[in-house]
Amino acid sequence: MSEQQAETTTDYEPRIVAFLCKWCSSAGSDLAGVSRIQYPANATPITVPCTGSISPNYILSALKKGADGVLVSGCHIGDCHYIEGNFLARRKIHLVKELLGFVGVEQDRFRMSWVSAAEGAKYSQVIKDFVDDLRPLGPQTKVKADRS
């Protein structure tokens, strides 16, 4: 590891926007709270009704507004509260990954996870892993509007 990289991994705190569906992942994050499972504070949650309601636009917009990583987390496939919203999400999310690669943004900056209301520990692990994986990438500047 070069000196410069070592510096970024220690100094830099990735900023994450976490889109959580109301029924599973947001409830799962509540359970992590109730169970007092500690995890890094890098991710700020935005609760939406369903991952199916997340437009690819939101993900790109978050990156443009300076997010270093974007998480979308919903119910497990087959368990969607709205029957099939997470299927829609999964299909779109795949395209977003492709698009990010195409425009030269590291695909690892965007992640999708399935966290149920019973999986508080998993939610905290998802955040921990994402933060760990984002650190080596350094700050996201490719699509950030204000690069100052």
Place this chain on the structure above:
Amino acid sequence: MTKKRTGVFVCHCGNNIAATVDVKKVAEAMSNEENVVASEDYVYMCSDPGQNAVIQSIKENNLDSVVISCCSPNLHEKTFRDNAKRAGLNSFTCEIANIREQCAWVHKDKAVATEKAIKISRSAVRRAGRDQALVPIAVPVTRKVLVIGGGIAGIQAALDIANAGLKVILVEKLATIGGHMLQLSETFPTLDCSQCILSPKMVDVSRHENIELMTYSEVMEVNGSVGNFQVKIKKKPTYVDPELCKICDDCAAVCPVVVPNEHDLGLTARRAIHIPFAQAIPASYTLDENACLGLNPVRCGKCKDACDVGAINYDMLPKTITEEVGAIVVATGYDLYAQEHMNELGGGQIDDVLDGLQFERLCSASGATKGQVLRPSDRTIPKDVVFIQCVGSRDPANHCAYCSKICCMYTAKHASLYKHHVPDGRAYVFYIDIRSGGKGYEEFVQRIMEEDEAIYLRGRVSKLYRKDGKVRVLGTDTLTGQNVEIDADMVVLALAMEPSKGTADIAKTLKIGRDKDGFLAEAHPKLKPVESVTAGIFLAGCAQGPKDIPETVSQASAAAAKVIGLLSQPTLSHAPTVAKVRNSHCTGCEMCVTACPYNAISLENGKALVNEVLCEGCGSCSATCVRSAIEVKNTTGLQIQDMIEACLA
């Protein structure tokens, strides 16, 4: 758009939030936000003075929207929205910023947590900035209830609801109602005969004018929402007309097929055509098509010939019926953790090692041995019986992490029943500790130890194996520190309770959650113990978690009370956070029509039209629309964009 006048109220939650989040700093940061005209903090926002402070501020500052930075919206969103309404605000202009579960409780560094709490609160303020006043949509209520599961929980819930004058459909998978309670010999701590207290309730169900009983049936599909669910129920063919069947047993007498009897857990056998047990409800025989030699073409036909009244009909077909109900009670019960999982205890392969329910059938007067305790392998009276508690329970490394709650009590009962049947026998009980919380429970266990002289040994059993016609039990008595070896005639395992086999499927069908152990998840562990997270679906009995009969009955009655309360309203209100179309932007491309999982969108004059009663507000349509012509009210694209900005500012 006119500028909003938003008030922010940051809760300390005692020290729950204040210990890790600098609430004063959050309130101060919010006061600098555009739109915010008042920003306060208080030690308990949800308390009476806290709520009054919000009301006062709404009036004094002429607020049109409020943000409460506090616990999860699952807990107090309703509290604060109702409170806002009391102050004359539209309740949908009240937003919750979850700075407890999603922040204060999961971080330690105060500076970092405070920063995050500010982002979360700011995000809610921005969302409130574009919130519209919405009016709930009134929907009619179907005054009919579906109860799934015909065990004691389902029976109690069905009776309570039916007695309140509502129609009930009780669906049971098996050919009779009664559930596991029907298999029990006696019940602790009073040693009431289980069947004697259950049978009258079963008869009540079958005779109740408001209850429609559907046995041998399963719920296949559930659509709709609270007040108006559409359910599809499949009734499997029994091949016997219950109206005509005289339960004379002539059919079973000629049936050549012998299979294990489930009601006696395989300790006895039954024929392919059988009645689950003598007092089954409905009182009718059932032809088990899986066991029968063949129905298409008919390969035997003896039972039909033997039936004098012509009750048997080989051409009976499965029936699927569709019903409309207003609420659903799920009471699908438990199964015992399978012996096969317990390799160190023989994995179900050792003769005379029984599970708790099998032992009940040995003790029961109507059971396998007509109430005599005989060991299955040679039908002799066992003189040394070892009872092992916590089998599969409290073992996070290998089996179930949780305590199954009832095993200490039923093992004591088993030891007592055994000693009453075989006074000169010896009953040994291996336990980790005794959990006997409950009215008369501790006294019961003490009585079994002292009067019935059951020998309690504190320790676990490491191995069971067959030796010289007996079961060698290797264990430890941790109180004396000595190893114990017992040559037992019979061993009874108090196996863990787990959710019944169909629980995962029914949870999927109903779209309700399960907890980490697979039991159905309640909406709140303390304050909403009988509600599922889905409005209108309630939980009762062991499907929600291990519990004994009195607790199950209480929960079933509680679920019934909730159902009655819900359905006694003239209309229900449907959340107004539904999709809305901007006709000027809509091109009629029908993408949203396809994306909607509820068929709530149709095309009218070339534009999308939302049926607000069917719409659940999931937003699948909005994410699909390339022109942003359809959006969910109060979760619009602009609101999300503002929130993203707030999170990153």
